[in-house]
Amino acid sequence: MTSEFSPVHGGIGTYALEIANAAGLAGHSVVVVAPDYGVSSVDEMHWPLFRVERFRGGRHNSMGALAKLMLVWQLSFRHSDADVVHAVDWPFYIPLALSPFRVRATCVATFHGTEINFMRSAFRRLALSIARFWNGWFIAVTNSRYTTDLLARSFPGARELPIRTIPLGVRMPDGIMNKGAARAKLELEGCDLILLTVGRVVPRKGHHFLARALALLSPEIARRITWLVCGPTDDAVYVKQVQSVIATGMVRAHFTGAVPRAVVDAAFSASDLFCLSAQPGLNGEVEGFGLVFLEAASFALPSVGTNTGGIPDAIASNVSGQLVPVDDEAELARTIEGLLRNDDERLRLAQSALAYAREQSWLRVANLTYDL
Numbered sequence: 001m002t003s004e005f006s007p008v009h010g011g012i013g014t015y016a017l018e019i020a021n022a023a024g025l026a027g028h029s030v031v032v033v034a035p036d037y038g039v040s041s042v043d044e045m046h047w048p049l050f051r052v053e054r055f056r057g058g059r060h061n062s063m064g065a066l067a068k069l070m071l072v073w074q075l076s077f078r079h080s081d082a083d084v085v086h087a088v089d090w091p092f093y094i095p096l097a098l099s100p101f102r103v104r105a106t107c108v109a110t111f112h113g114t115e116i117n118f119m120r121s122a123f124r125r126l127a128l129s130i131a132r133f134w135n136g137w138f139i140a141v142t143n144s145r146y147t148t149d150l151l152a153r154s155f156p157g158a159r160e161l162p163i164r165t166i167p168l169g170v171r172m173p174d175g176i177m178n179k180g181a182a183r184a185k186l187e188l189e190g191c192d193l194i195l196l197t198v199g200r201v202v203p204r205k206g207h208h209f210l211a212r213a214l215a216l217l218s219p220e221i222a223r224r225i226t227w228l229v230c231g232p233t234d235d236a237v238y239v240k241q242v243q244s245v246i247a248t249g250m251v252r253a254h255f256t257g258a259v260p261r262a263v264v265d266a267a268f269s270a271s272d273l274f275c276l277s278a279q280p281g282l283n284g285e286v287e288g289f290g291l292v293f294l295e296a297a298s299f300a301l302p303s304v305g306t307n308t309g310g311i312p313d314a315i316a317s318n319v320s321g322q323l324v325p326v327d328d329e330a331e332l333a334r335t336i337e338g339l340l341r342n343d344d345e346r347l348r349l350a351q352s353a354l355a356y357a358r359e360q361s362w363l364r365v366a367n368l369t370y371d372l
Contacts, residue, residue, distance in 0.1 A: 144310025
């Protein structure tokens with residue numbers, strides 16, 4: 001049960017899609033319950049390994065809590081033979097706790113870092129208490145050591161639960177495009193070195209921090225670099241701030257905005273190094289895992305990331321990339337410059353990153369989550 005799913009794309013939607021696909025591939029009967037986003041008919045023919053049941057709704061809000069509760073009760077009668085029931089995100093935690101599934105099925109709840117922070121309000125703590133949520137009736141799943149620690153620190157009752165820390169998986173691409181062809185597709189044929197960042201352009205993703213680091217590069221290497229930034233640019237003020245910083249140096253920047261998945265894949269294929277220098281947000285929010293680092297590795301693209309949140313679980317240090325301190329722009333600049341100068345080291349990391357990504361399958365995630 002998930003509040004985010006195709007055609008809306010995001011971290012939770014990707015998780016729900018991939019773990020359902022993997023469980024179906026393992027031969028299990030899987031039903032995904034997801035919103036219809038106001039679309040009267042959604043074509044599900046492209047989900048051959050599982051079935052999708054849509055409920056009326058879109059992005060979750062507090063007004064939808066009662067409707068979710070009624071929905072889960074209806075599901076408990078319609079799917080009375082379910083062996084495992086999985087609440088993928090917050091909107092389904094309490095409805096599952098108050099449903100008949102609680103006593104007649106193996107219940108699983110996946111906790112994401114941003115949602116744990118969201119749950120800590122006094123009102124939501126009270127709702128969890130009334131539902132006797134932490135009474136040991138379900139298996140808790142997190143996707144990083146950071147998220148496990150955050151859950152235990154935020155909710156003492158969670159310390160008594162069986163918590164499974166299961167890093168996310170990655171779907172291997174059908175094929176890695178030739179670098180020249182990928183650059184031609186992106187109209188970047190004249191570029192020497194491409195540094196790629198993929199993600200929404202917001203302060204938590206650390207584009208400003210990376211821009212300041214790029215301004216510290218030596219002119220010799222900086223003038224060879226094009227910084228390719230793929231991701232929604234809805235925060236116009238922040239985007240302008242990042243652009244003003246990068247303009248103080250010699251690195252060229254190209255912001256694509258939101259683009260189709262095929263363009264993102266071409267960007268991975270076209271690039272020489274991936275970097276996302278995530279920073280803790282004003283309210284303590286961080287990268288709970290960093291699936292994009294695994295995606296880069298699946299394209300044989302080594303990564304540089306900041307040592308914060310769940311990123312150390314996404315980057316295998318010295319295997320798929322390098323970790324740098326979260327507050328050291330100079331070290332980030334040195335690491336980027338060192339890798340872009342050293343073709344042999346970059347090739348070594350590219351090869352080991354690809355091998356590492358192949359080990360991080362979604363089937364592994366499904367097996368560990370559901371005891372398959």
